[in-house]
Amino acid sequence: MYWLSILLLMPRPHGNMAELGQGIRNQDLSDHETNILQDTTQQVLNQMQELKGVVLHTNKDDYILLVIKALQKDLTQASEGIQVLQGSVTSQGEKMLNLIEDNQNYIQSLSEKLIATSDILTNYSKELKDNSLYANVKIELMQQVCVSNFKRLDNKINELNKNMILMQNNQEGLFKANTKLVMKAINDTQKHSHSHLSFPSDCQDLLVNGHNIDGVHEIYPFSETMSSVPVWCDMAQTHGWTVLLARKSQIVQVNFQHKWGRYKSGFGRPDSEYWLGLEPLRRITKQHHQVLRVEVEDWDGQEGWAEYTDFWIEGEDQKYRLHVGNYTGNIGDALKHHNGKKFSTFDQDNDDFSSGNCATQWHGKGGFWFGVCALTNPTGIFLEKQKSEMGITWQPWTNSWETLKKLVIKIRPQ
Ligand SMILES: [Ca+2]
Numbered sequence: 001m002y003w004l005s006i007l008l009l010m011p012r013p014h015g016n017m018a019e020l021g022q023g024i025r026n027q028d029l030s031d032h033e034t035n036i037l038q039d040t041t042q043q044v045l046n047q048m049q050e051l052k053g054v055v056l057h058t059n060k061d062d063y064i065l066l067v068i069k070a071l072q073k074d075l076t077q078a079s080e081g082i083q084v085l086q087g088s089v090t091s092q093g094e095k096m097l098n099l100i101e102d103n104q105n106y107i108q109s110l111s112e113k114l115i116a117t118s119d120i121l122t123n124y125s126k127e128l129k130d131n132s133l134y135a136n137v138k139i140e141l142m143q144q145v146c147v148s149n150f151k152r153l154d155n156k157i158n159e160l161n162k163n164m165i166l167m168q169n170n171q172e173g174l175f176k177a178n179t180k181l182v183m184k185a186i187n188d189t190q191k192h193s194h195s196h197l198s199f200p201s202d203c204q205d206l207l208v209n210g211h212n213i214d215g216v217h218e219i220y221p222f223s224e225t226m227s228s229v230p231v232w233c234d235m236a237q238t239h240g241w242t243v244l245l246a247r248k249s250q251i252v253q254v255n256f257q258h259k260w261g262r263y264k265s266g267f268g269r270p271d272s273e274y275w276l277g278l279e280p281l282r283r284i285t286k287q288h289h290q291v292l293r294v295e296v297e298d299w300d301g302q303e304g305w306a307e308y309t310d311f312w313i314e315g316e317d318q319k320y321r322l323h324v325g326n327y328t329g330n331i332g333d334a335l336k337h338h339n340g341k342k343f344s345t346f347d348q349d350n351d352d353f354s355s356g357n358c359a360t361q362w363h364g365k366g367g368f369w370f371g372v373c374a375l376t377n378p379t380g381i382f383l384e385k386q387k388s389e390m391g392i393t394w395q396p397w398t399n400s401w402e403t404l405k406k407l408v409i410k411i412r413p414q
Contacts, residue, residue: 199226202284203233204413207240216270221283229280232270234410241293241410242284244276245378247392248406253382257365260348264316275379278313278320278343281411285312290411292324296331296394297406299385304331304397311411319343319350322369332396334376341369364390378407 048071199220200206206217212235218228219242234241246268254273266277284290292311297303306329314321319342327333342350344367349357351370358373359365366379375395383391383403391403 199223201287202411202413203231203235203240203242205240206233207235207238211235211240219280221280221287229266229277230270231276232274239412241412242276243270243274243408243410244281245407245409246270246273247378247382247404247408248273249382256367256379256381257346258367260345260367263343263345263367273382279316282313282315282320284411288413291414292409292411294329294331294335294394295406295408295410296397296404298398298402299405304394305329306331306333306335308335309414313343319348320369331394334394334396337371337375338369341371343367344370362389378409 200209200217201221201223202219203217206219211217211233214233214235216230217233219231220226220228222229232243232246234243250272254268256268256273256275258267258275263275264278266275266280268274290311292308294306295303296305306327308324309326309328311324313323321342322335322338322340324335324339327336341352344350344357344359346357346360346365346367349359351358352372353370358370359367362373363370363377364379364381366377366381368374368377368379374389377389377391377393380388380392380403381390385405386403387401388403389401391401392407393401393403394407395401
């Protein structure tokens with residue numbers, strides 16, 4: 001330490017330091033290290049110059065020589081130190097160079113990797129660009145398809161709307177047509193409320209329902225009870241005649257001598273001789289006033305007819321009073337005498353003959369609308385050709401009480 005401090009304080013020989021500086025310059029030192037060495041050398045030279053002046057003025061030669069030797073030794077040591085330092089610096093420089101070289105290699109490697117990565121990225125970019133273009137083309141195509149589909153959908157919707165309107169119009173038309181049909185059916189039902197297929201109220205209803213052949217049929221004049229009454233129907237082209245009384249030749253003639261009750265309900269057989277009954281007759285004529293037709297045949301085969309366009313009867317409380325008018329025919333108007341008369345039977349005298357019962361005393365005990373007493377006797381006794389007030393007669397036709405072979409009374413709605 002002592003010599004190091006002396007080295008720093010004491011002047012150094014000028015020639016050795018110059019060589020040292022030159023030696024240093026020859027080494028591969030950095031500029032900064034070279035500057036430090038040069039500064040240090042300059043300081044030593046300066047101190048040596050000062051020391052040289054001191055030596056010139058002191059005259060102590062021995063001491064000076066000793067000091068010089070010591071300085072030379074120091075210089076030698078310093079030179080060695082510098083060499084060590086140079087070696088160290090060189091070693092560090094080499095390390096630095098190696099490090100730099102390593103770094104350069106690493107940088108080179110990184111650069112190569114970067115270039116490779118850049119290439120990859122470029123390729124990716126290119127692929128992305130290509131994909132983007134492809135995607136754009138695809139999107140454009142999809143957009144076109146979508147637009148096309150939207151147009152088609154729009155057209156379909158318009159078409160559907162038109163169809164909906166057409167359907168609504170058709171539905172309205174159908175509804176109107178159905179309403180008309182229903183109203184017509186209701187009107188027809190009301191018009192022919194008693195012309196139901198299963199419950200015809202007379203032969204006219206049966207004809208309307210398609211039964212156009214003469215024969216026995218069941219009619220339902222009692223809507224309340226729906227009980228049926230068998231009748232004979234004479235079917236014409238447009239009229240269904242309901243026979244209310246039939247008198248004609250039979251192997252065994254039907255007995256017409258019945259009490260009020262039987263005349264009220266009816267008796268006989270529709271396919272031969274029969275009486276419909278006052279109560280069914282009242283029900284039929286109550287629904288519609290009737291046309292009444294009388295057909296007669298005498299024992300000589302002559303035929304005739306009479307029609308009354310307004311016929312109806314009252315109820316049992318009025319003894320089924322007769323209303324008949326507007327005669328036409330070729331056998332004379334016999335019923336004009338009976339118009340307005342009550343019905344009488346042999347057990348119930350409602351006639352205008354005050355001294356007795358027309359049915360019992362004069363006309364064979366059949367029931368009829370007797371006055372005083374009769375111009376016709378449709379319910380009389382079936383007798384062969386003869387003159388008898390007890391037989392079946394139509395007085396205006398024969399101008400006598402000549403019996404008839406056939407007499408039928410039938411009705412139809414006006
Ligand atoms: Ca009487």
